[in-house]
Amino acid sequence: MVAYLLDTRSTEALKFLLTEEEAWKQLVEGTDPDIEDEDMLQNDLQEKTERDEEEALSEALGDTIVNSDVDDEYHLQRELEAQKRFLDVYPQVKLELEQHIRKLHDLADKVDKVHRDCTITQVVANSTSAVSEVLKILGFALAPVTPGVSLGLSATGLGLGAAAAATSVSTSIVETASTASAEAEASQLGPTNQDTANTIKEVLEKSTPGLASVYEKSFQDLEVFKKNIDAINLVKTNPRLANNAKRLMTTGAVSARKTRQVQKSFGGTALAMTRRARVMGAANSGLSLVMDVVSLVEASKHLHEGAKADYAAELRKQARDLEQKLQDLIQVHDSLTQ
Structure with missing residues (x-):
């Protein structure tokens, strides 16, 4: 185990052992670091990495959806304001056009x-x-x-x-x-x-x-x-x-x-x-x-x-x-x- 921990190429694996209680327990209990156990540890590490990536992707997608909702709300607000301005000036514009036509x-x-x-x-x-x-x-x-x-x-x-x-x-x-x-x-x-x-x-x-x-x-x-x-x-x-x-x-x-x-x-x-x-x-x-x-x-x-x-x-x-x-x-x- 010590040799394994001293292996500088296993830094990510070490971090995984320190954060995953079950993997650390198995290692402390004296399980032999044979190839099968090492493969199992690598698989667990890969699964964690995949989970982390999935969580990051989900978080990014969530931000995108939130931003999209904010943009839609902003454009909707702008459209409502434009409609209000149009309805406010419509009577005067209509009157002036009618006067110009008669003139x-x-x-x-x-x-x-x-x-x-x-x-x-x-x-x-x-x-x-x-x-x-x-x-x-x-x-x-x-x-x-x-x-x-x-x-x-x-x-x-x-x-x-x-x-x-x-x-x-x-x-x-x-x-x-x-x-x-x-x-x-x-x-x-x-x-x-x-x-x-x-x-x-x-x-x-x-x-x-x-x-x-x-x-x-x-x-x-x-x-x-x-x-x-x-x-x-x-x-x-x-x-x-x-x-x-x-x-x-x-x-x-x-x-x-x-x-x-x-x-x-x-x-x-x-x-x-x-x-x-x-x-x-x-x-x-x-x-x-x-x-x-x-x-x-x-x-x-x-x-x-x-x-x-x-x-x-x-x-x-x-x-x-x-x-x-x-x-x-x-x-x-x-x-x-x-």
Whole structure:
């Protein structure tokens, strides 16, 4: 036994003997340390080791189960807190979504109304412009025949043309400003008055070059209009001068002095133009007339189809998207409260 105990390779066996009373008793009672007893001792030691490993494994598994239960409880608590927060904010979020949807529909209706009104105005402007070009053509054509009537038609055509151009540009500005204002409200859903004012100011600034061009042409037309009015009065008070102008346009058989008088008195009107100049003027008016008719047909067709604005359709699409989100929100709420 002493030899066995002194064997340093049997440290684990010794520990086993010291802790296991039955094994130690057998050893003390003088059992011979033969191979069979040694095998029995090793078997007992292996069994103890296995039991220790099983106990360690069980303990580890127990800790894992406990930790798993703690994690499940933690996640469940977090989920319950999230549901509570959702239910707390749901009424306010639902109310705001409903308000936004109504606002988008209102803005779309407003944009469509302005667009329809502007389309009607544009139809009138195109019609007026077309009539203006017709009167100009007639003025050029009748100048050699009836100078007085020709001047009257030309003057009327110029006046209508200037009015139509101003109306068309003003209509475009009104619609652009209205759309820009709606865009500002849709993006912010409740902008300040200053925001809207700044938006309209920006639109007007961008439209300034176009306005300047139209007003410059209108000013030129009004100057020609004034010359035609003065020429009408001159024809009434000086029939001989009108006859000289008529002969100059038809035959060209007038003296140089009379030609200078006609040019000075009727300059800027059809009565002082050569035949070639009148043909070119009529051709330009004819081209403008064609363009006015095309614009008139397109505007009339658009008006017949309902005159819906593109941006209004975009606003309604945004409203539909919000409506879908609102329905999803309601379904989530219902699933949590059932």
